[in-house]
Amino acid sequence: MVIAQQMVTIVTAINARQRCCLCEGSDIELKDSFAGFTIAMAGSTNSGRTELPDSLQAMFRPTSMMVPDYGLIGEIMFISFGFGDARRLAGKMAATVRLCSEQLSARSYGMRAVKTVITAGGNLEGDNPDEQEEVLLLLRALVDVNEPKFLAMDPPLFDGIIKELMDYQAEDRLRHA
Numbered sequence: 001m002v003i004a005q006q007m008v009t010i011v012t013a014i015n016a017r018q019r020c021c022l023c024e025g026s027d028i029e030l031k032d033s034f035a036g037f038t039i040a041m042a043g044s045t046n047s048g049r050t051e052l053p054d055s056l057q058a059m060f061r062p063t064s065m066m067v068p069d070y071g072l073i074g075e076i077m078f079i080s081f082g083f084g085d086a087r088r089l090a091g092k093m094a095a096t097v098r099l100c101s102e103q104l105s106a107r108s109y110g111m112r113a114v115k116t117v118i119t120a121g122g123n124l125e126g127d128n129p130d131e132q133e134e135v136l137l138l139l140r141a142l143v144d145v146n147e148p149k150f151l152a153m154d155p156p157l158f159d160g161i162i163k164e165l166m167d168y169q170a171e172d173r174l175r176h177a
Contacts, residue, residue: 004056007036011059036060070094070114077115081122083134092165093117093138099161105151117141139165 006023013021013030020029036059051057074090083089093114101109121141128137139162146158 004053007056007059010034011036068111070097070111073111074114074118077118077122081118081125083121083125085134089121089134089138092135093121093142096142096161096165099164100146100158103157103161104154113145117145120145135165 009021009023010028010030014034018030020027022028071090071094074093075086078086078089078093097109097113097117100113117138118141121138124137124140124144125134142162142165147155150158
């Protein structure tokens, strides 16, 4: 509620073309460059946070965001780490993160997880430049990043996801042989 009161005070003063305003006991000089752009309330009702008050919602135009393309973002990040087969690795990583989000205990497997796995894979690649099999580096990164977060029921499910990824790896080898 405090931010709503502050925003109302500042926006009202700007609309009245005032040079300064009194905001919670402080005299604030208003600058022409002031702007309020975004208030992000991602998953507000699901994460225990409350909705914005109506007075504050009225000041902002509602927008929505698309779900990011983890495969494309992953491909770009894998390329930046020097992986040769970035597109294939990104597809495997995106599919694995999707399966983790669907099958494992309630935990965030979104963009933050994608970035963490790819960064871990990139670090492993940097530490093991002679490693020929990039998918093995991805698998190690997936295990290293996810294992510490698991609840008791997660390891068998995760093992199934990793086995599925390995089966696809074997199929890829046969296709490219």
